[in-house]
Amino acid sequence: MAPVEAECGLCTETLWQPVTLPCGETFCQQCLRQWTITKLDEGMERPRCPCGCGRKLDYRLPSVNLLLRTLMEHSHAEQLAEREKEEREQEEPEILGGLSAWQEVAASQDLFVNGRMVVAWGTSGVVLCNHETTHVKCSGVGHGAAELAPGPGKVKFDACLSGSGTFNVSVGEIVPQLPSSFGFKIGQGVVAGLNLMIGDELVVAFGSPGTILAKSTLEGRIVVNFHCTVEGAERKLDVQAFELQPSHELLGGFRAAQRVQATQDILGPGEVVLVQAGTLGTVHSEYSDTRLVVSFESRLDGSPDAVNLCPQSIEPA
Ligand SMILES: [Zn+2]
Ligand SMILES: [Zn+2]
Ligand SMILES: [Zn+2]
Known part of the structure; x- marks a missing residue:
């Protein structure tokens, strides 16, 4: 196979950390970042793709094209090693108490x-x-x-x-910002996804609203200001992501912790009735794009587990 002829249209060198844009054109990640900053400096609110296709360029670039990078590393090993060395020497220092460019x-x-x-x-x-x-x-x-x-x-x-x-x-x-793996952002409204306890004491009840303030100094935790604790006052708590839910409406307009009742018999595997129509329950969370998780006061099979169901099977109690 002939070597891939892959040059960046901005630096005209071999593609380094290639990023493929929605139009299909590929440039070096660093070149696109510089392009963005130059265009913003020129007073442009949203820079456009350097290929001339006219598409607006998101300053959060797509991820590096890993397949292309691997191919390039095989076909242009020497040039890329040289480029990497150059870039490392020019690496921008940390700023603002440990933040770096593009963070x-x-x-x-x-x-x-x-x-x-x-x-x-x-x-x-x-x-x-x-x-x-x-x-x-x-x-x-x-x-x-x-x-x-x-x-x-x-x-x-x-x-x-x-x-x-x-x-x-x-x-x-x-x-x-919080790491994307947390699934939440600073400033976002949330609700407690379960009863939050300190020791044996209930501090924030399931469904209570709060606002995400920052990443906690405790590993893997988030600082949330809960607006209404059991004691009635505001309180900041270091919680884990699984203890939170977004405060937006859930499927069917239901809320986390909302009291509901089954409008029909809820069937499980094999068409067995799990929950009888009229049984009271509490909405927990979204199970999928079409189903909610609800815990009912009683299940016919005696299991304490929550069930997942379509929002049409329940109504506010
Ligand atoms: Zn380039
Ligand atoms: Zn383009
Ligand atoms: Zn800079």
């Missing part, structure tokens, strides 16, 4: 420019650039290590009240 963050407070609120607390964003000096580097002008002084970071926020969404922020105004 997912969230506003840790309402942000103001000239006394006007521009970004609301909890808004997600991406760190675009380390600081003004590395920014010079992003525009294609070289810089020496001596120029790298700490300064404000530039963040592109997903939503803003005025301006383009790109703002210079300082330490304390942003925090790292």
Whole structure:
């Protein structure tokens, strides 16, 4: 097989960390990031694909094309090793107390420019650039290590009240976003997915609303401000993701912890009746795109387990 002729249209070198865009064109990840920053600097709110197809370019790029990267590593090993060495030497330093360029963050407070609120607390964003000096580097002008002084970071926020969404922020105004594996974001409204206990004491009842504040300093945990605890006051708790549910409406308009009753007999495997029509229960969560998990006060087979059912089989009690 002839070697793959795969050049990046931006740097005209062998593709490095190739990212394939929705139009099918592929560029180096680093080249697309630089393109994004250059276009934002030119005042463009949403840069367009560099291939000229006219599509808007998301500043959260698609993942690296792993198959293409593997093929390239076989056919262009030498060039890519050289490129990797170059890039490592130029790696941008950490900023803002350990954040790095392209990291997912969230506003840790309402942000103001000239006394006007521009970004609301909890808004997600991406760190675009380390600081003004590395920014010079992003525009294609070289810089020496001596120029790298700490300064404000530039963040592109997903939503803003005025301006383009790109703002210079300082330490304390942003925090790292939760890892995507958590399935929740800072600022998101949630409900307790189960009774939250401290020791034997019930602190937050299943279904109580709260807001996600930050990643906890405790491994794998999230800081949530619950608005109404058993004691009645607000309280911050370090919880795990499985103890939470999004507070949006569930299938059929039901809510977590809502009291319901079966409108018909609920059948299990083999058409056996598990729950009789009229039995009271509590909505727990979504089971799938079409089914809910509900625990009923009694099951005909005596099992304490919750059942999954279509939302049409229940109604508010
Ligand atoms: Zn390139
Ligand atoms: Zn394109
Ligand atoms: Zn930069």
